Amino acid sequence: MDSNPSVEELTDYTWVESAVEMISHILNGYLTAAFVITGVVLNLFSIFIFLRCERTGTPAIQYYLVTLTMWQTALLCNAFLLYSLPNLLYGKLISTGSYVHIYPYVYTFANTTHTGSVWIVLTLTIDRYLALCQPLKHRAIGKRSRVKRLMLVVSLLACLFSLPRFFEVHAVEMCQVVKAPNVTTTMAPTTATITADLNATRDDTQYICYPAIDRTALFDDRLYWSVYHIVLAMMFVTLCPCLLLCALTARISIELRNAVAQRRQLCPPNLDIDRRCKAKATVYSRKEHKANIMLVLVIAKFLISDILPTVADLLEHIVGKEEFMSSSMASLFVDISNFLLVLNCSSNFWVFIIWGKRFRKSVKNFLVSTSCGAALYKMTHFGSETDVTSVLIPTVSPLGAPFDTKRSQRTHLAVSSKCTEIRTYASTANTVRNGSSNCWDYEKNAMLQQLEHQRLLSS
Template structure:
């Protein structure tokens, strides 16, 4: 994520930033935050407890933080610049006071989003291409450790971002004691070697080349695995069909991820060679926010179970309400017959409830 400076740009650049960074990032990001909150409410249900959903929970938290940091870094400064130029008002420079803290968080969340998507792709690869081994590898506990590992790696990789900017105070009038505080880039941020190696080349390797290459290869391998499985089986079980649905959903997530992050990669390559592309940078920032905002639409498109539980959350139904409804429909206790009939019906209903509940906890997100 890059902050494009437009304070000294022509009027058309200011207007373009207002539309892209101001309105579009704010609108899409707000929808994304609401959607990710609903994703968390659904995925945190006990019936959704499995490895892939644990990774999706981590991704939802990361996406929320990424969108919030984008609001502070892009939307607020865009409105500030427009108001200052349009109405000649002196507005507090939000960007100046928040950059030393929000900018590192934005970079951490962007890195975490990239590698969390990569982790999800690798998990689906194991399930589709190595199903027997995946049963012991892809556990809920290991998924939680993967989430924490991604967060620790992302924070460690971007820890120097906290040292790139600082506040400098200058004395304007010693007699009156008037001082002014400005945001200044530190010596580290101005170091040519640091810029060349860390900001440009390492970013290109760890944020573009490595994840993009692995995601592309994993997607191809998953697609090939699905094709082989369909050719070898004339009939597939419900669980196998669910795994295929999840794999296809993952392929869509990866495709959208690559499409939304490619402009950012191009923008950073251009900056590496000192080629300015302000509008491309702003569009790439918008696409990164868009990528973090559409998860709920992908889940609801490919997962019947997610849609059903989302409706429960929306209508504030208890998790067991849907199970009880299906239990009654499949032969729950008959409360209007004689005692023997009620006993037989209740026993049969208990067996149905047990089977239904067990199946409910075994299904994954796409059931």
């Protein structure tokens, strides 16, 4: 039998390669660039909100979020330089040309940012596990000063761990010997530049040299590859952190569910005691529960995006790096995993704004403090219940007939859900009631004020 591929098989293979190349170009080029730009802007805005608008009473957990956002912003910038910009400029990932001179630095810093992000998420997960499962121990070690030092130490260790990556690739001079107009031969890459004396050896011989990216001898060393890329990387970056994150996230989810169940048992909904204290406790527990859910979502989102790079590293170790990188489907798998990392790093703002009530309030206050934001806020909230609006209350005379609307219909301020104080109309008592931060008794106070106002007018 003839083992050579048929024309149909070659056509199908060419079509598959073209489709894979087009998908890779879209992922690495346009989609990555779009998410990098939006992600960097939103991450910087999130860092600004955390650092400037939360200076008073800043919880320790925000230092984790600020450090994680910084690392992920740096990862987005490196992804743009390593994948997106070459695709936008040249239509594909390139290994030759003047652009490759930045590859050693970008390659090293990309691995550093990924390692730092993994370790920060891991420390955040351990912190949440201790806060829910061992609160006494967490209270002793979860102070803000210790969290600051911990974030600094973890970031420095991530830089030191990724430092050998800088010596794995380097830019070399690739030279081609042109003997005839249509005949070329390629020489092996060398680090020395071909001089003009070699060009003059023969009249019909020309040397064309250009920079190219190449692996160093350290990268090809079997001992280094086995120890650093397989053992250490799987223990501290890919496999073991991924498994530990899965276990801790599952444990945290179980503890959150148990906490909700215990709270319902201790405070059943039909128990009619001290409703004000019950309302305050319910609101506080609800805020704490939502904050924990927000952190769990950040961890789970990172875990989902980090699974594919872990699987890609495992397949590369099992199959071999040469065979793995020669496959077009493997290259597409790597591109998808890289895009998921970009998507994860650019979407934290939306988790903060949806699930973080404190963060959402800070963003709202900052936007309202600007002239454009204040004008937009007034336009979108005109006449709504959440603003201070004018309410017209018609009063009725003792005989049942309404008074003159010009004199009897008075306008007073109805306090919104953000009410900070509620003033009564009792001129004799002249008291001031301070509404609670949750405004749980707003409706009752409003009804009492209306009845008291009508009683004073009728008397």
